[in-house]
Amino acid sequence: MKLSIDEKRCKGCNLCTMVCPYRIFRPGKTPNERGIVIPVLDRPERCPNARLQPLYGRTLCGMCQMICPDQAISWVEEKPGEKKKVAIEF
Amino acid sequence: MTFTDWLRADRLPHIYCAGCGNGTVINCTLNAVDQMGWKKEETVFVSGIGCSSRAPGYIVTDSLHTTHGRALAFATGIKMANPALNIVVFTGDGDLAAIGGNHFIHACRRNIDLTVVCMNNMIYGMTGGQGSPTTPPGALSTTTPYGSEEPAFDLCELAAAAGANYAARWTSYHVKELTHAVLAGLRTPGFSFIEALVQCPTNYGRRNKFRQPLDQVEYFKTHGMLVEKVRRLHEEGREIPPDTIVLGELARRNRPAMGVKR
Numbered sequence: 001m002k003l004s005i006d007e008k009r010c011k012g013c014n015l016c017t018m019v020c021p022y023r024i025f026r027p028g029k030t031p032n033e034r035g036i037v038i039p040v041l042d043r044p045e046r047c048p049n050a051r052l053q054p055l056y057g058r059t060l061c062g063m064c065q066m067i068c069p070d071q072a073i074s075w076v077e078e079k080p081g082e083k084k085k086v087a088i089e090f
Numbered sequence: 091m092t093f094t095d096w097l098r099a100d101r102l103p104h105i106y107c108a109g110c111g112n113g114t115v116i117n118c119t120l121n122a123v124d125q126m127g128w129k130k131e132e133t134v135f136v137s138g139i140g141c142s143s144r145a146p147g148y149i150v151t152d153s154l155h156t157t158h159g160r161a162l163a164f165a166t167g168i169k170m171a172n173p174a175l176n177i178v179v180f181t182g183d184g185d186l187a188a189i190g191g192n193h194f195i196h197a198c199r200r201n202i203d204l205t206v207v208c209m210n211n212m213i214y215g216m217t218g219g220q221g222s223p224t225t226p227p228g229a230l231s232t233t234t235p236y237g238s239e240e241p242a243f244d245l246c247e248l249a250a251a252a253g254a255n256y257a258a259r260w261t262s263y264h265v266k267e268l269t270h271a272v273l274a275g276l277r278t279p280g281f282s283f284i285e286a287l288v289q290c291p292t293n294y295g296r297r298n299k300f301r302q303p304l305d306q307v308e309y310f311k312t313h314g315m316l317v318e319k320v321r322r323l324h325e326e327g328r329e330i331p332p333d334t335i336v337l338g339e340l341a342r343r344n345r346p347a348m349g350v351k352r
């Protein structure tokens with residue numbers, strides 16, 4: 001699974017940048033076509049929920065999704081054949 | 091199921107300003123409701139008027155968006171007519187404690203089986219930033235341009251004194267704790283009151299030195315203190331900083347309740 005920000009919902013408040021223990025969300029710099037500066041994702045493959053949610057069958061961490069006041073954060077399945085990055089923790 | 095299944099995706103994004111804490115409280119409340127395993131047809135969300143009270147409009151279940159201050163009166167009616175329904179009330183500090191103040195204390199006195207989530211932004215958000223009964227002393231609003239000179243209501247203490255079975259306070263920063271508190275409230279028969287302090291960047295933050303939504307959330311993070319610690323410091327005669335936000339469970343008891351499903 002991969003972490004995703006819904007550009008139609010995000011209002012650029014940056015609350016997600018405050019809570020992620022991995023600091024995956026970083027304040028963005030350039031406004032999108034709606035004039036909203038969406039956070040950028042720094043190596044989102046490190047997110048434990050993206051890596052282990054299918055294995056555990058429940059949300060792990062999930063702080064960003066809970067604090068996001070605009071319900072813009074979710075995890076989506078990769079499309080079949082889509083290349084994916086993996087993070088190895090040791 | 092997850093809490094996102096309770097949202098009306100077709101209605102999102104909602105009308106709240108960027109960084110408004112109300113959205114976070116919706117997430118936490120729905121997460122708790124989802125964990126209860128309730129059926130959508132047996133759950134009703136009720137609210138009054140205000141930004142906070144727009145919340146039920148984004149939820150798939152039946153809901154009542156009522157008149158200003160009257161959410162608890164309507165909720166009492168639903169519960170008495172059909173105790174089998176699970177009722178969650180969303181309200182604001184103005185809605186609950188100013189115009190709806192009497193309904194609040196009497197709902198607590200009756201200890202009616204409702205769960206009330208109050209999004210306390212310490213101001214009237216929807217109408218442009220007038221002071222509310224929870225505006226802290228010194229805070230600026232359009233009706234307190236030199237800083238509020240009145241003491242503020244402590245909503246949890248008020249609920250506890252009036253007879254509620256459960257009262258807890260958290261903030262939009264403490265998402266996990268807030269979810270647990272709402273869950274505890276939903277499980278408690280009788281009146282459960284959960285106060286969630288929220289940032290209102292547009293009307294409160296902008297006037298009170300919280301220029302970004304993050305600034306006020308950071309304030310919640312650094313100024314919160316667990317009620318157990320506050321009580322201990324008090325017993326030891328140690329000083330408690332005056333701007334401390336007392337967090338945690340402020341009341342949990344088992345008074346006879348009204349409207350409990352048999």
Ligand SMILES: Cc1ncc(C[n+]2csc(CCOP(=O)(O)OP(=O)(O)O)c2C)c(N)n1
Pocket residue numbers: 139140141142143158181182183184185186209211213214215216217222
């Ligand atoms: C009977 C009545 N009086 C006044 C109003 C105007 N009014 C609308 S919202 C509001 C205040 C809402 O404040 P609060 O409950 O704190 O909610 P917030 O918008 O801050 O979330 C007021 C006074 C009204 N709609 N109806």
Ligand code: SF4
Pocket residue numbers: 003019020021022023024046047048049050060061062063064065
């Ligand atoms: S789930 Fe946790 S670790 Fe993963 S992106 Fe969100 S906050 Fe970061």
Ligand code: SF4
Pocket residue numbers: 005009010011012013014015016017038039067068069070071072073
């Ligand atoms: S918390 Fe949500 S709305 Fe705010 S910047 Fe992050 S993704 Fe966007």
Ligand code: SF4
Pocket residue numbers: 105106107109110111112141142211215216289290291292293294
């Ligand atoms: S005015 Fe305040 S409470 Fe209302 S939506 Fe905007 S930030 Fe939220």
